[in-house]
Amino acid sequence: MKISAQEEYGLRCLVQLANLGAGETLTLPQIAEREGISVAHAGKLLWLLNRAGFVNSTRGPKGGYFLSRPASEIRLNEIIKVLDEDVLSSHCESYTGVLEKCVHTGDCGIRPVIVGLHELVEHALGQVTLAALVDNEEKVDAMFHQIEGMVKRAQPRGLGQ
Amino acid sequence: MKISAQEEYGLRCLVQLANLGAGETLTLPQIAEREGISVAHAGKLLWLLNRAGFVNSTRGPKGGYFLSRPASEIRLNEIIKVLDEDVLSSHCESYTGVLEKCVHTGDCGIRPVIVGLHELVEHALGQVTLAALVDNEEKVDAMFHQIEGMVKRAQPRGLGQ
DNA sequence: TCAAATCCTTACTTTTTCGTCAAGATTGCG
DNA sequence: CGCAATCTTGACGAAAAAGTAAGGATTTGA
Ligand code: FES
Ligand code: FES
Numbered sequence: 001m002k003i004s005a006q007e008e009y010g011l012r013c014l015v016q017l018a019n020l021g022a023g024e025t026l027t028l029p030q031i032a033e034r035e036g037i038s039v040a041h042a043g044k045l046l047w048l049l050n051r052a053g054f055v056n057s058t059r060g061p062k063g064g065y066f067l068s069r070p071a072s073e074i075r076l077n078e079i080i081k082v083l084d085e086d087v088l089s090s091h092c093e094s095y096t097g098v099l100e101k102c103v104h105t106g107d108c109g110i111r112p113v114i115v116g117l118h119e120l121v122e123h124a125l126g127q128v129t130l131a132a133l134v135d136n137e138e139k140v141d142a143m144f145h146q147i148e149g150m151v152k153r154a155q156p157r158g159l160g161q
Numbered sequence: 162m163k164i165s166a167q168e169e170y171g172l173r174c175l176v177q178l179a180n181l182g183a184g185e186t187l188t189l190p191q192i193a194e195r196e197g198i199s200v201a202h203a204g205k206l207l208w209l210l211n212r213a214g215f216v217n218s219t220r221g222p223k224g225g226y227f228l229s230r231p232a233s234e235i236r237l238n239e240i241i242k243v244l245d246e247d248v249l250s251s252h253c254e255s256y257t258g259v260l261e262k263c264v265h266t267g268d269c270g271i272r273p274v275i276v277g278l279h280e281l282v283e284h285a286l287g288q289v290t291l292a293a294l295v296d297n298e299e300k301v302d303a304m305f306h307q308i309e310g311m312v313k314r315a316q317p318r319g320l321g322q
Numbered sequence: 323t324c325a326a327a328t329c330c331t332t333a334c335t336t337t338t339t340c341g342t343c344a345a346g347a348t349t350g351c352g
Numbered sequence: 353c354g355c356a357a358t359c360t361t362g363a364c365g366a367a368a369a370a371g372t373a374a375g376g377a378t379t380t381g382a
Binding site: 001002003004007008011012015033034035036037076080084087088095096097098101109110112113114115116117118119120121123124125128132133134140141143144145147148 | 162163164165168169172173176194195196197198237241245248249256257258259262270271273274275276277278279280281282284285286289293294295301302304305306308309
């Protein structure tokens with residue numbers, strides 16, 4: 001269970017753009033330099049983000065990228081959904097084992113773990129906007145710890161033991 | 162953010178063993194057949210799990226694998242930790258970008274997201290035991306939704322907008 | 323004591339993901 | 353116009369993850 005390189009660096013590029021003032025833009029070389037990646041790599045990431053509608057771009061001299069919506073209206077779960085291949089829906093179809101023991105009896109112990117984790121992460125990320133990630137570590141940190149506290153306190157019956 | 166193949170199939174092998182009665186064992190070919198993977202693949206997974214202390218094995222005829230502890234005492238977060246490479250601690254060291262803007266100012270927006278997600282998942286998985294995954298989908302499902310409800314209700318201030 | 327069944331270990335191949343390259347298209351400016 | 357700065361796009365190469373192969377080691381039982 002880990003975040004992929006594409007998710008991380010795509011998110012980083014968006015944070016760079018979220019730092020801009022009104023009317024400012026960043027070019028690919030600028031983004032690449034700040035994140036320590038090649039211009040080609042930045043180009044690919046921004047292309048994905050452009051296709052998904054998070055950023056807009058203008059070509060030619062004085063061109064560059066900028067967010068297509070205010071950072072406060074972009075939530076991290078949308079970003080992750082775009083940068084990550086969604087293999088969740090087709091997960092059970094690609095399972096290699098005996099499906100009678102898994103799907104058809106409706107009694108699979110694995111599926112709820114995978115689906116549940118995915119939803120848990122999505123809900124958590126849905127509570128954080130891109131604006132929250134701009135120069136403010138403590139707030140984001142506190143937010144996640146608040147959620148963790150909730151999870152710890154949940155103590156569901158009948159599963160712990 | 163997705164579960165790796167090694168995590169999933171390692172967990173599946175453990176669930177197979179958790180289904181056994183006292184004194185029963187499963188051989189590699191048996192596990193491989195049930196999960197639809199090759200014997201070699203099952204061998205590798207069980208070797209990892211054996212090394213980590215989750216299973217024991219006996220060699221020779223009538224040999225096989227069995228859980229080294231009761232399934233009710235094995236929590237999923239321990240399992241995932243072993244099957245997944247822990248790159249979390251060294252994450253910041255391998256970052257390619259300008260570290261002054263990230264580590265040294267103590268004002269990185271990315272780190273709390275990555276660390277927070279990781280802890281969130283770990284806490285959630287720490288509440289589920291292997292025994293809960295044995296032939297009982299509904300309970301596990303309900304448990305995750307309970308946690309999700311908590312997360313949704315958390316509504317932290319100052320980040321949502 | 324031998325042979326068969328089983329696990330153990332290392333090395334290799336395949337597949338997927340990650341990142342690069344190079345050519346093309348669009349825009350602004352003199 | 354014509355050049356330079358910029359984004360766009362698809363194909364390619366490198367790295368990591370996933371999975372396979374093969375030979376070795378241990379135990380049981382005839
Ligand atoms: S994993 Fe899809 S039903 Fe078991
Ligand atoms: S990612 Fe480690 S400090 Fe920014």
